[in-house]
Amino acid sequence: xxxxxxxxxxxxxxxxxxxxxxxxxxxxxxxxxxxxxxxxxxxxxxxxxxxxxxxxxxxxxxxxxxxxxxxxxxxxxxxxxxxxxxxxxxxxxxxxxxxxxxxxxxxxxxxxxxxxxxxxxxxxxxxxxxxxxxxxxxxxxxxxxxxxxxxxxxxxxxxxxxxxxxxxxxxxxxxxxxxxxxxxxxxxxxxxxxxxxxxxxxxxxxxxxxxxxxxxxxxxxxxxxxxxxxxxxxxxxxxxxxxxxxxxxxxxxxxxxxxxxxxxxxxxxxxxxxxxxxxxxxxxxxxxxxxxxxxxxxxxxxxxxxxxxxxxxxxxxxxxxxxxxxxxxxxxxxxxxxxxxxxxxxxxxxxxxxxxxxxxxxxxxxxxxxxxxxxxxxxxxxxxxxxxxxxxxxxxxxxxxxxxxxxxxxxxxxxxxxxxxxxxxxxxxxxxxxxxxxxxxxxxxxxxxxxxxxxxxxxxxxxx
Amino acid sequence: xxxxxxxxxxxxxxxxxxxxxxxxxxxxxxxxxxxxxxxxxxxxxxxxxxxxxxxxxxxxxxxxxxxxx
Numbered sequence: 040x041x042x043x044x045x046x047x048x049x050x051x052x053x054x055x056x057x058x059x060x061x062x063x064x065x066x067x068x069x070x071x072x073x074x075x076x077x078x079x080x081x082x083x084x085x086x087x088x089x090x091x092x093x094x095x096x097x098x099x100x101x102x103x104x105x106x107x108x109x110x111x112x113x114x115x116x117x118x119x120x121x122x123x124x125x126x127x128x129x130x131x132x133x134x135x136x137x138x139x140x141x142x143x144x145x146x147x148x149x150x151x152x153x154x155x156x157x158x159x160x161x162x163x164x165x166x167x168x169x170x171x172x173x174x175x176x177x178x179x180x181x182x183x184x185x186x187x188x189x190x191x192x193x194x195x196x197x198x199x200x201x202x203x204x205x206x207x208x209x210x211x212x213x214x215x216x217x218x219x220x221x222x223x224x225x226x227x228x229x230x231x232x233x234x235x236x237x238x239x240x241x242x243x244x245x246x247x248x249x250x251x252x253x254x255x256x257x258x259x260x261x262x263x264x265x266x267x268x269x270x271x272x273x274x275x276x277x278x279x280x281x282x283x284x285x286x287x288x289x290x291x292x293x294x295x296x297x298x299x300x301x302x303x304x305x306x307x308x309x310x311x312x313x314x315x316x317x318x319x320x321x322x323x324x325x326x327x328x329x330x331x332x333x334x335x336x337x338x339x340x341x342x343x344x345x346x347x348x349x350x351x352x353x354x355x356x357x358x359x360x361x362x363x364x365x366x367x368x369x370x371x372x373x374x375x376x377x378x379x380x381x382x383x384x385x386x387x388x389x390x391x392x393x394x395x396x397x398x399x400x401x402x403x404x405x406x407x408x409x410x411x412x413x414x415x416x417x418x419x420x421x422x423x424x425x426x427x428x429x430x431x432x433x434x435x436x437x438x439x440x441x442x443x444x445x446x447x448x449x450x451x452x453x454x455x456x457x458x459x460x461x462x463x464x465x466x467x468x469x470x471x472x473x474x475x476x477x478x479x480x481x482x483x484x485x486x487x488x489x490x491x492x493x494x495x496x497x498x499x500x501x502x503x
Numbered sequence: 504x505x506x507x508x509x510x511x512x513x514x515x516x517x518x519x520x521x522x523x524x525x526x527x528x529x530x531x532x533x534x535x536x537x538x539x540x541x542x543x544x545x546x547x548x549x550x551x552x553x554x555x556x557x558x559x560x561x562x563x564x565x566x567x568x569x570x571x572x
Binding site for chain 1: 538545
């Protein structure tokens, strides 16, 4: 039974299709595991074992009747609590929206429900996907399963914690300025921000419509590809190599050309020494696997971050101005202080920032001429202690996630080893727009060569 | 920061224009801190934008929010 907890999605789905594993048995194992450990990790805002068992029984019925073509039939998933599930609250981690019940499924939820996946619950998020980790909200702060009292990253914190700790094989998050990739990096899992527009965001509480994307967190690259295919818009998925991300992961990376953007984490600002070594080693590994890796330069990472700030904050303030100005005290301090900033950006500066975004995107794509993908850092540091008072500011500043939020390119964060104290390290691979296939292809080759994702977090094991 | 009358007057005007009714010291102080941070972000922006440059993102229009197929 214990093998079910950390079983890859693909393995579980295959066993279920062959009728060697019952979806009900699988879900019951995850429910027991979650009940044993989530009281300490706080990945879920709303854990829904009854809904999960209902969905699992329905999946079992479909499998007994012949199954169908879905690759996620009977597969459990969680939804970041900014994504609507009809009849459940979508709180966005905010007391302001605590009683806001979704009237209908989000588009992404509809796709998962139609595919026969099993809804396990709503996952913890930073308030409005921007303010956290916060101890002044009605929910506890999620804990990184790799080290007690350490930051899980955010804002899709609960999604990453649940996947890392074996409570779920996949979880759905959102990524505006890195909210899938940051917790993926901190928790040692795989997290993709797909190309802007690949996933329909209807029914997802917005933060900044210019950047908002829905993304996937998983322990394995292949599982991530299966889940992304399930929720992608079919018309855009057709642009994938062979119409499938999964087909591309088999191809290896011989002959691919990868640009290493080293100045971001080794010159613009120095990342943690073990993080620098991990990415440099990964670059050598890509070369050993047959790719051509060459160093390139892009504008300073601070330019991309400033551009994101000048667009995200005014858009978010405009969206939530009614609540922010009338009931400011009901927001947590971190969300409130971030969102208030939007009131100070002029319309002229906002529009200039959009023109800057266009320039930065063009510069980035020009630098990618002749290249298939880019390799760089995700976060500059491993997870901080939650007792570290300066950690929130550093977690926001010391990263290169904003680069691909600005350009709208697909970008994946992958485990790239561990520090000497056992905390996950990470790297980031970005591809051309709508070329998730190549991103997965490179990520999968690295994952197979490194096998970092088979190590299990000590807290998840100790609490069982 | 809000102890200086001129600064307080400016931040109060900024806050009221943004929609806050009778903003208290906490609101003024937060707005003031964020104002400085975002002016610093503005200082990184190029100053040579041409009238013909795109006013929205470089991404194809069909993929803008709400327009995706």
